[in-house]
Amino acid sequence: MHTYDISLTISPDMPVWPGDPAVMLERFEKMENGGNANVSRIAMSVHTGTHVDAPYHFIASGKTVEHLSIITLTGRAYVLHLPDVDRITAAVLEKADIPPRTRRILFRTRNSEVWARQENDFKSNFVAITADGAQYLADRGFKLVGVDYLSVAPFKEGKPTHEILLNAGVVVLEGLNLSQVSQGRYTLYCLPLKLANCDGAPARAILVGV
Amino acid sequence: MHTYDISLTISPDMPVWPGDPAVMLERFEKMENGGNANVSRIAMSVHTGTHVDAPYHFIASGKTVEHLSIITLTGRAYVLHLPDVDRITAAVLEKADIPPRTRRILFRTRNSEVWARQENDFKSNFVAITADGAQYLADRGFKLVGVDYLSVAPFKEGKPTHEILLNAGVVVLEGLNLSQVSQGRYTLYCLPLKLANCDGAPARAILVGV
Numbered sequence A, B: 001m002h003t004y005d006i007s008l009t010i011s012p013d014m015p016v017w018p019g020d021p022a023v024m025l026e027r028f029e030k031m032e033n034g035g036n037a038n039v040s041r042i043a044m045s046v047h048t049g050t051h052v053d054a055p056y057h058f059i060a061s062g063k064t065v066e067h068l069s070i071i072t073l074t075g076r077a078y079v080l081h082l083p084d085v086d087r088i089t090a091a092v093l094e095k096a097d098i099p100p101r102t103r104r105i106l107f108r109t110r111n112s113e114v115w116a117r118q119e120n121d122f123k124s125n126f127v128a129i130t131a132d133g134a135q136y137l138a139d140r141g142f143k144l145v146g147v148d149y150l151s152v153a154p155f156k157e158g159k160p161t162h163e164i165l166l167n168a169g170v171v172v173l174e175g176l177n178l179s180q181v182s183q184g185r186y187t188l189y190c191l192p193l194k195l196a197n198c199d200g201a202p203a204r205a206i207l208v209g210v
Helices: A090-094 A111-116 A131-139 A158-167 B090-094 B111-116 B131-139 B158-167
Strands: A003-005 A024-029 A039-045 A051-053 A074-081 A104-108 A144-146 A171-174 A184-192 A200-209 B003-005 B024-029 B039-045 B051-053 B074-081 B104-108 B144-146 B171-174 B184-192 B200-209
Touching: A051 A184, A090 A131, A131 A158, A144 A184, A158 A171, A184 B184, A184 B200, A200 B184, A200 B200, B051 B184, B090 B131, B131 B158, B144 B184, B158 B171
Parallel strands: A074 A104, A104 A144, A144 A171, B074 B104, B104 B144, B144 B171
Antiparallel strands: A003 A200, A024 A039, A039 B039, A051 A171, A051 A200, A074 A184, A184 A200, B003 B200, B024 B039, B051 B171, B051 B200, B074 B184, B184 B200
């Protein structure tokens, strides 16, 4: 039974969404300068690296991130490997042979290779889920959808995919590194920071082999 | 099988360690102002709320937080209820009847009542582990030690307890809210943010009944 850490390392070098602030990590108390301990502070967008979106990210009356159910964020999940697609459409999902009763699905695409190669420039041509793909997932009762780049929606087309999933109560998990994970069944533990009244939160996510 | 969220909610009102910056949470993109989405940023000490300490917090050559083992951070744990003690000493631990082979231990003390009552002023008289208590835990092979206030060590006596535990490779988990959890056995999932080269990291932690 192997455990896979599918989280991105948070550092000042990592790519962030255009318009978001870069990650700031600074050690403000230093033992070598006579400090009692080493103590750092962090500043970043809550949509940095591996993170979840709360409904409030795109829905003015939507739930905030501390109210997402831990029961939804943890449990059986299916990793679907789609090495050759540029968009995750309803047609792609239709023929993907997803096991029945799957409620949490994580898409491994060519995006994960970007993390494996540690390329730190922002890629606008990342693989993401189209509006009809999102509708397919919402209609079939998926509770959590995870992707391996910084947005579940294609670049410059953020609204439809996010709105469909978040309105349907689907938890959106973004910024996964699935480069080490084969297609198949796992148990997911996705634990986002419990930020008050917030539109999203950075998370640590792991998969345990079943 | 019940799941307990034992994490503190991170908000600008919460108490922080004296000298640490207060939590800043700010929504910098707002739908009501014409933004495409709601997007927030956070700034805080990495030792805010529920968090882990890496050895590098007190040991100049110590491991940083992204290298803590997920295997240590997750697994069977014992919650010990000590409602009446002011310090967790070797003598207290000796007579506590901790089940054999316990490797992860979380101490529920009167500190947890502070969180239950949502008191947001910093308390300097919190219950913590003395140096001889830390030595007892290190000698007996504990791998993770969790406490329910912001430091594992008594106020103004930070160094000995931290150094003993961190030098022994014990993961230190601080800032738990155990007010809803009875004494007994659980499975712990403690997932700290994967911060690069850092002395600690905020975490979400849950307990699952066994």
